[in-house]
Amino acid sequence: MSKEMKKPDPYQLSHQIGYNLRRANQRHVAIFSKHVEGLTPTQFAVLARLWECGALSQNKLGRLTAMDSATIKGVVERLRTKGLVQSSADQNDQRLRLVDLTQAGRAAFEVGLDQALAARLETVEGLTPEEIEVFETLLAKLI
Amino acid sequence: MSKEMKKPDPYQLSHQIGYNLRRANQRHVAIFSKHVEGLTPTQFAVLARLWECGALSQNKLGRLTAMDSATIKGVVERLRTKGLVQSSADQNDQRLRLVDLTQAGRAAFEVGLDQALAARLETVEGLTPEEIEVFETLLAKLI
């Protein structure tokens, strides 16, 4: 090593949690796309939440899927175009648009469920079951 | 609870690692933006990697910062516009564009360093030091 002396790396990008969160997220998105055809993780999250909760206002749906109002508007629109959700004005509050699953959306969730769970398995395949549990717990503390 | 019987939630979105990775990443990006002015985490990653490695080809830089060629092109262009990097043709391989920090880029990295480390601290503030170490280790196994 006849190179000039390098200052020790003060940041060490590869060890930064933020950087690695991004990489883990990217990896998960790629795996999800491999398993679940025609739906992004974000779109599937919307289907899942509507399946769980029933009709929600668009803004509430965004809050329950960690998306801001601009983002949820786009996602709902694309799902509506796919025929998987429907939206309508709320009779009780003129500000709200209610979003609900269509039959096709219900079916898409149910078909996609096994695929999404397979994607989940592949995402964590480098960890033991105990590690998975620890990771989930710590991750939940981070958000 | 006189509601009709609900089927148990087969997916439990809030417990899905993929969903929580996205939320953790989103949280980190928001914290980073609070601490580091004028640079996104991704842009800072580029500065950090160039500081660490010196001049790199654009494609190599993208690979070392987990960005594909379309994304790194945009990020480099925006950093170039800010005067923080310069790029030039490689004399030895006509396909390559070499990207390097400018003096201003060097300075931006050094100024941003403490801010980025503060962002990191805030991102993990819900965890004990031991938990942080475990999380980092498990996260590294995921990517």
Add this chain to the structure above:
DNA sequence: CAACATCTGCTTGTATACGAACAATTCTGC
């Protein structure tokens, strides 16, 4: 009741991320 604050959905612009495609350049194997 009215003024003000808050909420909702929408629009716009910027940044990231990726797939597909392409042209030019370099590498590889015969």
Add this chain to the structure above:
DNA sequence: GCAGAATTGTTCGTATACAAGCAGATGTTG
């Protein structure tokens, strides 16, 4: 040496994410 494969950078289109801003509707307070 040459054909084919691989690499690089660029372009384009789609999806997500967010900040800022806005109009209209609803909630809160005096």
